[in-house]
Amino acid sequence: MAKNQCFSIRNADSELVKREIKTTLEKRTVYRQSMRVWQLIVYFVVFWKVIFFASIDAQEFSDLGTDRDAFTPSTFTIMPGQSLIEGSYVFIDNRTTPPTNSYPELLCRCGATDRFEWRFGVSYVENAGGYLVTNAEGSEGRGDGTVAYESNVLFGFKAITTEQSGWIPQSCVIVEGFTPTSGDLFGTAPVPTVAIGWKLANEWRLDTAIRYVYAEGSEGWFNKWSPSIVLRLPVTERWEVHGEFFSTTTDGLPHEKTSSFLSPGTHFILAKNLELGIRVGWGITNDAAHFFSDAGFGYRF
Numbered sequence: 001m002a003k004n005q006c007f008s009i010r011n012a013d014s015e016l017v018k019r020e021i022k023t024t025l026e027k028r029t030v031y032r033q034s035m036r037v038w039q040l041i042v043y044f045v046v047f048w049k050v051i052f053f054a055s056i057d058a059q060e061f062s063d064l065g066t067d068r069d070a071f072t073p074s075t076f077t078i079m080p081g082q083s084l085i086e087g088s089y090v091f092i093d094n095r096t097t098p099p100t101n102s103y104p105e106l107l108c109r110c111g112a113t114d115r116f117e118w119r120f121g122v123s124y125v126e127n128a129g130g131y132l133v134t135n136a137e138g139s140e141g142r143g144d145g146t147v148a149y150e151s152n153v154l155f156g157f158k159a160i161t162t163e164q165s166g167w168i169p170q171s172c173v174i175v176e177g178f179t180p181t182s183g184d185l186f187g188t189a190p191v192p193t194v195a196i197g198w199k200l201a202n203e204w205r206l207d208t209a210i211r212y213v214y215a216e217g218s219e220g221w222f223n224k225w226s227p228s229i230v231l232r233l234p235v236t237e238r239w240e241v242h243g244e245f246f247s248t249t250t251d252g253l254p255h256e257k258t259s260s261f262l263s264p265g266t267h268f269i270l271a272k273n274l275e276l277g278i279r280v281g282w283g284i285t286n287d288a289a290h291f292f293s294d295a296g297f298g299y300r301f
Contacts, residue, residue, distance in 0.1 A: 066086050066277065073172075086105075090103070100289075105136050105296070107135075124149075152181060159172060190213075205232040247259065247285075248260075260288055263282075
């Protein structure tokens with residue numbers, strides 16, 4: 001009799017735990033969906049205010065050529081003697097792990113010559129997961145559902161290799177190293193990128209790039225390849241929109257992954273040397289996150 005009562009109590013406890021887990025998962029799903037909706041609403045309202053209520057004057061505005069405006073970097077460098085500070089906050093709604101929050105993703109670009117710049121940066125991330133939607137780089141995170149925290153610094157350079165002439169594209173090469181300063185892993189990840197682009201009719205720009213990362217994971221080092229393509233369309237002298245496809249494929253893991261995204265975005269030149277940008281995206285493969293948002297700025301001085 002006592003054994004039967006004990007067995008019944010255990011079954012009741014087990015059912016209670018299952019219901020609590022189910023309720024928690026349902027709440028998490030609702031929270032993620034509401035976060036997406038509210039982020040999109042806030043971004044829309046902010047940009048509506050900026051674009052339609054900012055004062056317009058007669059001075060000319062030149063594009064800052066920010067690299068974090070899209071996954072595909074700009075093919076231009078900073079003018080000698082000038083610097084460009086870029087930063088952003090990134091939210092990634094992962095499919096099977098807790099959401100990723102990455103900030104401030106600061107990047108300082110310092111012009112050395114007409115075709116060469118130095119690059120330095122720093123960032124912090126909650127629940128690292130490979131940073132598959134930005135130009136930043138980090139660890140693959142944990143697969144046990146726990147949240148990983150890490151920070152890193154980057155250093156490198158960017159150099160223009162060709163300038164557009166007819167069908168010869170504007171092109172550049174970026175070489176960076178990402179070194180963790182806290183977190184589960186501490187190996188420096190080398191990240192070379194080659195980008196090419198053409199200025200088309202009506203001031204449109206078509207840019208494409210291939211990015212390679214020799215990344216460190218919990219099971220050793222492996223390769224990541226990230227092709228991307230973006231079409232940038234100026235709407236006004238100060239406002240630009242873009243549509244982009246990018247993907248990351250691993251090579252060297254026990255279970256290879258391909259994370260692909262479709263991503264629209266926009267930026268607005270608020271002042272002569274200040275740019276605000278927003279991009280969002282949706283994963284189109286099973287390995288990709290459901291959704292991401294990226295709000296950032298660029299300041300030239």
